[in-house]
Amino acid sequence: MNSIDLIRMGIKNLWRRKLRTFLTVLGVIIGTSSIIVMLSLGFGMQEAFQNQLSRMGSLTIINVHRRYGGYDGMGSSSQEALLDDKALAKFKKIPHVRAVTPIVETYGVIINGRYTAHTSLKGIDPSVMEEFDFKIGEGRLLEPGDDFGVVFGGGMKYNFYDEQAMARGRYEEAKVDLMKDRMFFTFDTSQGMPTMPGENIERPRYTDYKIKTVGILEEGNYETDWGIYAPISTVERMIKEKERAEGNNRNQRASARQGYERVMVKVDDIDHVQDVQQRIKDEGYDAYSLNDYLDEMKRFSKIAQALLGGIGAVSLLVAAIGITNTMVMSIYERTKEIGIMKVIGASLRDIKRLFLFESAMIGLLGGSLGVIFSFGLSFAINKFGANFGGYIGFDGGVETKISIIPVWLIFAAMGFSALIGIISGYYPARRAMKLSALDAIRTE
Numbered sequence: 001m002n003s004i005d006l007i008r009m010g011i012k013n014l015w016r017r018k019l020r021t022f023l024t025v026l027g028v029i030i031g032t033s034s035i036i037v038m039l040s041l042g043f044g045m046q047e048a049f050q051n052q053l054s055r056m057g058s059l060t061i062i063n064v065h066r067r068y069g070g071y072d073g074m075g076s077s078s079q080e081a082l083l084d085d086k087a088l089a090k091f092k093k094i095p096h097v098r099a100v101t102p103i104v105e106t107y108g109v110i111i112n113g114r115y116t117a118h119t120s121l122k123g124i125d126p127s128v129m130e131e132f133d134f135k136i137g138e139g140r141l142l143e144p145g146d147d148f149g150v151v152f153g154g155g156m157k158y159n160f161y162d163e164q165a166m167a168r169g170r171y172e173e174a175k176v177d178l179m180k181d182r183m184f185f186t187f188d189t190s191q192g193m194p195t196m197p198g199e200n201i202e203r204p205r206y207t208d209y210k211i212k213t214v215g216i217l218e219e220g221n222y223e224t225d226w227g228i229y230a231p232i233s234t235v236e237r238m239i240k241e242k243e244r245a246e247g248n249n250r251n252q253r254a255s256a257r258q259g260y261e262r263v264m265v266k267v268d269d270i271d272h273v274q275d276v277q278q279r280i281k282d283e284g285y286d287a288y289s290l291n292d293y294l295d296e297m298k299r300f301s302k303i304a305q306a307l308l309g310g311i312g313a314v315s316l317l318v319a320a321i322g323i324t325n326t327m328v329m330s331i332y333e334r335t336k337e338i339g340i341m342k343v344i345g346a347s348l349r350d351i352k353r354l355f356l357f358e359s360a361m362i363g364l365l366g367g368s369l370g371v372i373f374s375f376g377l378s379f380a381i382n383k384f385g386a387n388f389g390g391y392i393g394f395d396g397g398v399e400t401k402i403s404i405i406p407v408w409l410i411f412a413a414m415g416f417s418a419l420i421g422i423i424s425g426y427y428p429a430r431r432a433m434k435l436s437a438l439d440a441i442r443t444e
Contacts, residue, residue: 028366363421
């Protein structure tokens with residue numbers, strides 16, 4: 001019996017028992033779609049975790065802090081590792097490191113007419129700002145020579161308010177144009193606040209710095225939304241002048257010896273972040289990145305996927321039992337047919353291939369239709385389930401996908417369902433091979 005005859009006979013047998021074939025295929029459809037949809041929920045959960053972390057900052061940036069001297073977990077003393085220019089040069093030599101910049105941070109008030117905004121001022125190296133995934137929404141990023149040029153975070157326009165009006169119990173939305181308005185930065189946090197009757201407190205005489213906005217970052221990044229960025233040399237000079245105004249010359253000299261509080265390291269690819277981070281830790285520094293949280297979330301999503309996939313696998317197991325039952329019943333109904341095939345010269349191998357082909361067709365057909373059904377379910381879940389569950393994205397109100405079906409899962413599901421069909425049909429095929437030809441012919 002050649003392969004074409006075998007295929008024709010197998011299809012004819014399945015079509016002859018349409019209702020039973022349909023019910024068996026329906027079981028495979030339900031089982032396959034259950035596994036695909038359950039796994040797709042796990043992939044959607046993992047994607048949502050990664051999107052949420054990416055809004056908190058870049059996944060390829062490592063934040064490095066000083067590790068202060070003291071005792072480690074083993075009870076032995078450890079020496080403080082300074083974050084100075086030598087440390088920066090050492091970080092730049094680590095493989096896969098693309099850029100390094102220290103971060104100098106201070107706090108103050110921005111004055112824009114009658115509006116004020118309490119904010120952090122962060123000093124950064126302008127020459128590498130673009131390397132650290134700062135996405136500009138308006139204007140441009142910092143460039144060398146900007147001096148008192150600043151870049152505003154995307155959410156800073158919401159941070160301005162009229163303190164005088166607030167003190168009178170009246171709130172009004174601040175009308176500011178960050179790119180065009182004339183603004184000053186000061187370390188005097190009492191600016192804009194009403195003076196209490198009889199209050200006579202001598203405060204340091206801080207300098208008012210006229211700042212010029214060169215750009216505004218895109219809104220939606222938790223790490224950069226609420227603050228302003230300026231060249232690190234400018235911020236260091238401002239901090240020294242602040243300390244002189246406060247009479248903290250001794251603290252100023254001490255801080256100069258201590259180096260930087262924080263350094264940002266940019267890695268060329270997310271796959272190399274953990275290796276670079278460990279190298280920095282081995283040098284005696286504390287280092288963390290958003291990948292630390294991502295790894296935990298991935299472990300959680302894998303556990304969730306295993307549980308959800310197990311639930312779906314139960315349905316496919318029931319479908320496999322249904323295929324076995326269908327093929328066994330087919331043997332009892334086709335006993336005489338099997339006997340005639342043996343008498344006219346069909347080999348045991350041909351009989352085995354026929355039954356395996358029929359069971360594989362049931363599995364493959366059920367798997368293919370199950371994939372189509374899964375896409376319909378996934379679409380419905382994403383369209384209606386997102387709004388119902390409140391899974392709304394932060395950026396522009398874009399809905400987060402709850403169910404994601406990767407391409408490889410489609411082919412894996414179809415192949416797996418066909419394999420389940422073959423395995424389920426193996427026992428009936430063996431049983432058909434062992435039937436006696438004479439006994440089969442005598443059967444009416």
